[in-house]
Amino acid sequence: MARNAGVAEVRVVGKPLPKVDAVAKVTGRAVYADDMLPARTLHCRILRSPHPHARILSIDTSAARRIPGVLAVITGADLPIKFGILPVTQDERALEHEKVRYVGDPIAAVAATDEEIAASACDAIAVEYEVLEPVMSIDAALVAPKDERIQDYGGPNNIHKLVSLEFGDVDGGFAQAQHVREDVFFYQGNTHLPMEQHSAVATFVDGRVTLWSSTQVVHYVHRALSKVLELPIHRIRVIGAAHGGGFGGKTDPFAHEIIVCKLAMLTGRPVKCTLTREEVFYAHRGRHPVLMWVRTGVTDDGRITAMHFRTALDGGAYGSYGVASTFYTGALQPVTYDIPAYRFEGCRVFTNKPPCGPKRGHGTPQPRFALELHLEKIAHELGLDPVELKRRNFVKPNTRTVNWLRVTSCGLEECTQKVIEASGYRTRERRPGRGVGFAISSYLSGAGTAIYWNDMPHSEVQIKVDRGGVTAYCGAMDIGQGSDSVLATIVAEELGLQPAEVRLVTADTDTTPIDLGSYSSRVTFMAGNAALEAARKMRALLVEAVEARGRKFDDVSFEEASVLAEARFGTLTTAGSYTPPKIAGPYKGSGVGPSPAYSYSACVVDLDADARTGLVTVNRIWIAHDVGRAINPLLVEGQVEGSVYMGLGEALMEEQVFRKGLHKWPSMLEYKSPTFLDMPEVETFIVETVDPEGPYGAKEAGQGPLLPVPPALCAAVYDALGVWIDEIPVTPEKVIEALRRKDKGEPARYGPQRFPSIPYPAPIKVEPPPKHGRFAHQEVTY
Amino acid sequence: MAADLGPRAMFVAGGTDLYPKLKRRQFEVDALIGLDFLPRTLRNGSDVCVIGAGLTLSAASGDVDITERFPGYARAAGLVSSPPLRNAGTIGGNLCVDTRCNYYDMTYEWRKAAGFCLKKDGDICLVAPSSPRCWAVSSSDTAPVAIALDGSVTVAGPDGERELPVSALYRDDGIEYMAKQPAEVVTELRLRAVPGTRSAYVKLRRRGSIDFPIAGAAAVARLDGGVVTSCRIVLSAVASHPLEVPAAGEFLKGRRLEPEAIQEAAELAAKPAKPLDNADLSHFWRKRMVRVVVERALQDLSDQGGGLGG
């Protein structure tokens, strides 16, 4: 473990302190949604579609209603209003009564006195279907459907979204290149698999709905409930329960959240719904399977002159975050490499599978995988060291990318140096089957634009001080990453306290000011900055009151200072907020990609690959992460290690696959999540570049370090066996097949052979920003 | 009692196989008969070791005598699923563990969506729709070793007790995979300790824990002066029953466990294995791996210098 020395005088920032909720979590006292059981709670079960694609002809709930203990049965007719996380894709219903689009699509819901009765009642609901031909692949979605399209928007065929952007003179760039290379890659879909199954409990009292849910986004759930339940926002309260793992999987408003509210309204009793593990697989919103084609021109010395990147995303049956995901598959390539001319064409299709959405890295691990391996191949072709080739193209701090993204702090060089040195990459011992691979990445510190267009702050914090006590209020949702601890640390730092001395009220739409939620790695940066502003204002009040008595703030206890200030000013409250700078580029689609700061990572994977079995054993991973400034290095390390774990799972074994229209194995036994015995030792380096706009210089920690792991692993497999696995997960059968092809003199690779023909529109041509000019403030659309 | 209750009653020992299947409605029962009365004892005689069927897998795998005398068996028991599961799962239960198939070991709702299969509620095998039989896979780790060790079991039923070789417990059918009567219970496993015997088990699975075998090899050999006098090789997870490959064992007789002989034996052993597309990873790859696990098991035997006069 190595940490940079702190740069400014701080007391608690930068210290490896325990999380503020650590004791609750290690003693089993944290209350997760399923742990709640208000008096008279009814249990809800949901009837789901057995067909991947079908019209619903009729639903007969009469037998279910007759079962003793059943208090309510609802169908889509009770909740007909559509919702969706993005304003442009309001295409979901809590319950479908017209058409089902994947196995697991919700159709009806039952509230009963007991979960088993509710399940029996679901069994007793008779649904008549007209079965339609399912569309189960990208290729199938691109051609005319046999029966009908999955959704009635988008197109042609089952295309959901097409994007085409061009920055700078791409043809000119390719003309300047001395080498041009094309590759095709595939990144298989996978799912978050939080240990906690989604759960929600609702009550309806005094005409007001209260929902406790395992969600990452209390605010967006609040909005969706208001829309679908047709209740004004003040009659709905959403509270984030203790959170058993998100990773992006609880970032949409979900059917069960809406259903329990509706059932509570109908029955007047609390209603709880906890998804089964199988249902969690159907809720999904996980990693999009993405097929990618990339063409890059380079000079003899490996400098990139132009890049053309195409993606095709298998979106599943609904929009979810898909439009944003599509843009993200093209947005961040220029944030690590200086690409002077860049064309991006993206396409998302609908298929009859559970909808894909944001999983850790949202839309960027797939192109990162392709890009890193593509550059690796170029380096081998040119006879250059891949690390050196990549370094030559690294972006520099305080620059703007060809697609108008503003890069401020950037620790790519330092991250690279750390892992290359620590791993002994250049001096490694060569032996058969052993391989070492390197990759880098970058990620946002919060999306620069909100999910729905508005000019309001993205995060707000209030602080109350009275009689020596401090409470901070913020809508931010701690999903285990430690955002509560970050808020407490920042407030404590400014007020001269320990984090454990700051009381927190978070993630409650009634009592806390807004925070948009725990997604896009935004909380430390945005809620952190809001907390910093509120805390500094509070400190100023305390200092003024103490100094008015002719004393110094540092000489009096906090209790005394607060008493003096309360006596002087009355009620002590301050507020802070954070609105990201308007830095999006001047083009349609520029809203996806801008962030107030980018984190950077570099990774080396050391492994043994067995040519006989195709099995890969990872020996060790080195990862360096430019976090700007570690507010709490213990939590940063935890985020980095967890990201490496998840990246490794995706690289080696996790995949969401389908057979005959069904999820092949919606279970924790068959969906392979690495165990203690499958995880190598990870050596983490925190690199601190002190971002000019982050709180104390902090940037994101929780997503970026996942990204370099899959490509570094595949680079290491090539180093070990001389075969490219251009498709993850790297299962042993793929390795064996690649070796077989190599032996036969065919291209020594396993991966997609071709990229399909997609009717991308003519690109929107965008002038790159002036190299060193000021940034224009732009309105954002997508 | 089981006979009185009929087919709607089932025995349960550790419950680690049965309860998930009840929850997924793969079994529907009116009654469960707890087998807590089964012996959990371990009697180590000079020529035979009698293991009570109620002994947990963790107790069996951690037992010093079993580990010394039957390292392959101890290893197999210690590789079943995961540590907490081995604290409940019994050695009798693992011998009787239901055959598995990824069209079958799914929830009721999933199976309803997929279409029910021959083994439960349906009338075709979804793995091999043209086949009249069920191809669910024998997934016991310990049964192959017990067979290779010439083990025998005592079964008790309405008609009293009888002893039969472990190999006679199984049938080559995914549904009727046990040859014993439903009302009969395995009460004891007897492993014979013959001087010069070495035993090994190699299990292939995706992860280091939790997973069932997707290919496995048990190998037991008796050696005299480094020369194999007898050898049994039994495969797991490649058929509906633990699959003995006599040709490979025969081949090794009179030979030393040297690399060439091991390779050739493994080649022979892999031939009859016919994994199908109903378990983790592709069946082509699993088929290919059979040779590897057999080789590794034989190599393990070769590396065992000690053991009982081996």
Add this chain to the structure above:
Amino acid sequence: MKSEVLRDVERVVLTLDVNGERRELLVPVHKTLLEVLRENMQLTGTKHGCELGECGTCTVLVEGKPHLSCLVLPIQIVGRAITTIEGMANGSELHPLQAAFAELGAAQCGYCSPGILLSARSLLEENPRPTRDEIREALAGNLCRCTGYTKILDAVELASSPSMGRWRATPEWPK
């Protein structure tokens, strides 16, 4: 102990010994220990991730050994000592493992933590100074999606080290 569980017998009266307290309960005979702990005894510290024995989240100790509470019927363990996460601390004093988990950030979302803590406790009682690989083996039935396991291994090592092997009221907050 009864050896017969009949479906027609809807409910049974049984006495469970949980965390040293004996409780007489009337429960449906087919309810799992997990359900009875959480729903009948309000011991919601025991979590669940699959309810099919595939993830280890619901691990509790029965006579000191880790068991998956989703695969145990209470009637099978009448009279045996059951320990849940609520029984791990001594009043408000944390078990050394709990203190180490808190101090080293081994609990992120915390959802797998109860099961892992109990598995680790069982390990340390049998093997007070396990190697890192022995810890991995012992915890291999417990999945965690947050930590990558690194901090958990560190915490179990810390708890097993002589300097840490003591109970404490709260994690120590460095000044």
